[in-house]
Structures are given as structure tokens and as C-alpha cells.
Amino acid sequence: MNVETIYTAAFDAINTPAIRAHARKLVDLGLCPVIISPARETIPNENGNPKKIFAIGKKPTDPGWPDGALHRYIEPEDIPEFCNLGILCGTPVERNDVTHYVTDIDIDIALAVPVFKMTFAAFDLPQAYSWGRDGKPNSHHLYLVDKPLHTTTSQPIYHGIAELRCQSKGGK
Numbered sequence: 001m002n003v004e005t006i007y008t009a010a011f012d013a014i015n016t017p018a019i020r021a022h023a024r025k026l027v028d029l030g031l032c033p034v035i036i037s038p039a040r041e042t043i044p045n046e047n048g049n050p051k052k053i054f055a056i057g058k059k060p061t062d063p064g065w066p067d068g069a070l071h072r073y074i075e076p077e078d079i080p081e082f083c084n085l086g087i088l089c090g091t092p093v094e095r096n097d098v099t100h101y102v103t104d105i106d107i108d109i110a111l112a113v114p115v116f117k118m119t120f121a122a123f124d125l126p127q128a129y130s131w132g133r134d135g136k137p138n139s140h141h142l143y144l145v146d147k148p149l150h151t152t153t154s155q156p157i158y159h160g161i162a163e164l165r166c167q168s169k170g171g172k
Helices: 003-013 016-028 067-070 110-122
Strands: 034-035 041-045 048-054 084-086 092-095 097-108 129-132 140-145 161-164
Touching: 016 034, 016 084, 097 110
Parallel strands: none
Antiparallel strands: 034 084, 041 048, 092 097, 097 140, 097 161, 129 140
């Protein structure tokens, strides 16, 4: 199987109607979904020469990120095909005259998801709004916290298990 067919299969797996429905849920919760365009990458072709391809985007590549995401709104129903969806963490959300901050617990290893769910239950954390792709369902858990937290990754020995995403140390 060559790279083009791998990416074609990946694009076929993007369920645009499901992504649009998920975006609608996020908007209805008062959150700021971010449209992630397909990434433009260069890979070597069969002769070793560079060849431009599109890859499934996992991070925003748009100019002005992240500030532009706060000022650019698109109706979920108008999200272009083959786009992915993210959430702008650390943004303030007003609920009942109280400011909360969007926080995502991003579980990177699928086998760790049940452990985190048991940990959430053991500490009586409320059920989070969660989602994930087919290979890692429920790998993102959104919470609204009363104080902004600093984005952090796990210690090097545990690297790649989970990340807490909210605001950078600069407060953005």
C-alpha cells in the first residue's frame, strides 16, 4: 500500500456529518470549536523527489492561531469536508455569572482510558463531555474549571500517557 492510498483511507474515515454534529454540541455548550484544515505535507515520491500531499490535520496551521480562532466563527453545518475539529482550551466561559476555563484531559494511550475513568470516579469528578476518534474513543475529557490551569504534559517517564491542556504559562 502506498502513502496516497493510506491518506485516501484516512480521509474516507473522516465522517464530516459526525464532525459537524460534534461542533454543534460544542457551540451549544458555549465553547469555541476550532476548524483544523488538512495539513499540507511533503513526502518523497517513488524517485525520491518531494511530492506535496494532504494529511489529516491534528493541529491548527492557520495564520494567526490561536487569536484568530476567537474571532473567526463558522456555523458547524458549514465546516468544509476533510477538516478535523479541535477546541480552544483556556478560553473563559461564563455560566451563571461565574467565569470558568475550558480544560481538556487528553489521554494519548487508548489502554489508559479505562484507568482514567476509574480515577475520575474515585475522586468524584463529574462526568466530562468526552469524545475521540474511532481508535481512541473518549480520549478527550472537557472540564470547566474555576481557575485557569497551566498546560502540562506528563513526566518524561510517563511521557505520552496524557496531557492537561488549558492555558500556556503566558496565560493564553
